[in-house]
Amino acid sequence: MPRGGARPGAGRKKGGVTKATIYRQEMMARAAADGISPLEVMLNTMRAAWAAKKIDEALQAAVHAAPYVHPRLAASQVTVDDKRTAEQFTDAELEAIAAASRAGASEAAESEADTGSVH
DSSP states (O other): OOOSSOOTTOSOOTTOOOHHHHHHHHHHHHHHHHTOOHHHHHHHHHHHHHHTTOHHHHHHHHHHHHHHHSOOOOOOOOOOOOOOOGGGSOHHHHHHHHHHHHHHHHHHHHHHHHHTOOO
16 A cells, blocks of 8 residues: 555645634624725725825825735746847847847936936
8 A cells, every 4th residue: 555645535625614714704794794994994094194294194004005905016037038049030130139229228328317327
């Protein structure tokens, strides 16, 4: 008889309810029954502080509410699997690469001129 490894039917069944799930569901039901959520409290606090020109308080409330309202931007990784040599590119592809490089260089020069920074 084999030992170890995955066995059919072993482990927690999908959709199984845990104590934490039950607690979370009860808390959500209770908050819905009260008619106000913590997010609503944070947003109302932010708006009231903003209207009262209390910018620091409004900013603090906004910082706490932001993760629930706006998704975080995910980092993306770009990989290039093009293993061609320069001779294998077409003239049109080489021209497009050169144009993109020139455009990037001119944008960098413009932003450098705008900020007045010297490297």
